[in-house]
Amino acid sequence: MATDDTPTRVLAAAGPVFADKGFQAATVREICQAAGVNLASVNYHFRDKERLYIETVKRAAHLREAQVPMPELPPGAPPEVKLRLFIQTTLTRMMGDRGAPWQVRLMTREVLHPSSACEELVRDYFRPHFDRLQAILNELLPPDAPLHLRHQIGFSIIGQCMHYRVAWHVMTLIVGADEVAAHYSTDALAEHITQFSLAALAQYRKPGSLTAAPSESLPPL
Amino acid sequence: MATDDTPTRVLAAAGPVFADKGFQAATVREICQAAGVNLASVNYHFRDKERLYIETVKRAAHLREAQVPMPELPPGAPPEVKLRLFIQTTLTRMMGDRGAPWQVRLMTREVLHPSSACEELVRDYFRPHFDRLQAILNELLPPDAPLHLRHQIGFSIIGQCMHYRVAWHVMTLIVGADEVAAHYSTDALAEHITQFSLAALAQYRKPGSLTAAPSESLPPL
DNA sequence: CGAGGGGTTAAACAGGTGTTTAAAACAATT
DNA sequence: AATTGTTTTAAACACCTGTTTAACCCCTCG
Known part of the structure; x- marks a missing residue:
């Protein structure tokens, strides 16, 4: 080596x-x-130092995708199972087994403080990942669900995963190391996020839920 | 001045x-x-430069809390309204009106790469905020919901909000500036997150939903 | 054999970093 | 008005930064 x-x-x-x-x-x-x-x-x-950095970022994304590939989704599988697999893979990519690996930590920096490597990262890595999620959501949402709603639902799911990557330390300080050790394994978190999101998704299948103005569903104080 | x-x-x-x-x-x-x-x-x-940094971080949290205070929640109000108000305030604090203000950007850095100022930040700022959310969730969840589930539900809500703070630039690259301008105002996002989360929360009120093992609710592939 | 060139090396370069210092300026008290 | 203690100032300090340079090594090819 x-x-x-x-x-x-x-x-x-x-x-x-x-x-x-x-x-x-x-x-x-x-x-x-x-x-x-x-x-x-x-x-x-x-x-340059900068050229080296850009090459490193590109390599990080490519490497992490190879380390935790998205498993083959059986085309006939119910979308609920596909969603759980997607969330599991997303969370595993972000967390790793013993803390987030350097590839993910580097990409997180790029997300929060984008450099010239960011656009390429989105094109080759984040967008294809997000498109996979959208394809799954298309099976779980009625055909007339507007595009921006599909996107925001996607971000609600990604955001739940990302939170454990971004705020892991703060979260540990809040709930304590014991609870984290007992209930915050990657599998347990993936299960929670899947259940939470599937229940949320169910509402959009109810007839009329998409046409009702937001203010109707809840009184303004 | x-x-x-x-x-x-x-x-x-x-x-x-x-x-x-x-x-x-x-x-x-x-x-x-x-x-x-x-x-x-x-x-x-x-x-020190470091002492100045720590003082700056503390001041940032205190300042931002004063800029966007949590509105008085009427004690008799339904918990759904309280949750929406909480989400609106959280999102407004994180986003600001013209991009995230420096106070929030500084705190985000501290969350992702904690320094010696982080513990104090959690104690005086993040934990009280999270406790408020927990109090609201207590009204929306059955009494026998385990503590770690309440926490994870809290993180699911916070995570959805935080995502728009952390990944705003990447998100804009994915969905395009037009859609962002049309549908990603702070109010619209707060409304979506509220609706998404309330629908997810409803499932835990169904009898037996808390005793069922996760693997029962969904077949393992 | 020996000339050539890609790769490596130690040294130096120009500029920027946080911090310190001693003198100057100021404020307030006696 | 003189003196004390506090604050401000410009200059210097020691160190570290990315980058460049010129000599050097080693291997290949004529």
Whole structure:
């Protein structure tokens, strides 16, 4: 493994460093030392620190997708099962087995503080993922559900998953380490989010629920 | 306004800079220049750059709570109305009127990459907020709902709100600026999240829904 | 054999970082 | 009015940053 290409070794070492400290705080010296290569290697093989960062981000997305691939959804399976599988995969990708891996931490930084690598990330990674979810929701929603509602329902599901990625530390401080250890496994959380979302989805199948103005369903204080 | 205390001016200038660039990338020189004070002021009045950062974070939370206070919930109001008001306030705090204000951007950084200021932030800001939500959920859930389920339902609601704070840019790239302009106002999003969550909550009132094992409600593929 | 070139290396470079210092300016008290 | 204590100031300090440079190594090809 130590006999790899120099660019490959730099790329491999850059991942965790950029994920932990961000683009600015990460230093070229630290990356090169971790890779066991000379300081000038970054500029020779990647021209810039920024170019190295962009390459690292792209590689992170590609790598994580290969690590946790979306399982084949049997075409005949009920959409409820498909949704659960989707949520399980999404959550597993975000959380990993022992904390979020550097690939995910790096992508999270990119989501919150987009750089020039973000658009490509959305095109090759986030949008296809979201489209899969939309396809499942299409089977669970009536045909006349407006597009923006389908999207917002998708974000409601993604948002529930993402929260455990983003706020894990704060969440642990709030509910305590014991409850987390007992009830916050990836499987348990996926089960909860699936059940919560499926129950929410059921309402849109009721006739007339889509035509009623929002203010009718609930009095304005 | 320009006649303020030097520490006050520094604190006011530090907020946006730290929010935009993060602790590391923000420079003391930039903060002092924005405040119109001498470079040594930070070290004289706050001892450290880090101390200044911590003070700035605390002030951000306190400030934002004052900017968007939680409206008085009439004790007799139905819990559905209380929940909608809670979601509206939460979303308004996170989004602001023209993009997330620096106070929120700074707190988001603290959530994702906690520093020594995080524990205090949770104790004085996030936990009381979450407790308010729990109190509302207690009125909407049967008395025998286990504690961890109440918490996870709370996170499902918070997570939906937080998603629009964290992933706003990516989300815009996915659904397009037109749809965002037409259907993603704070009020519209609050309405959707409320409706989605209330429908999800209804299932837990059905008798026996809490005793059924998760695997019973959905076949394992 | 030996000339050439891609890859590696240590050293240096120019600029920026947080922090410290000693002198100056100011305010308030005696 | 003199003196104390506090605040402000410009300059310097020591260190770290990304990047460049020129010498060097090693392998291939004529």
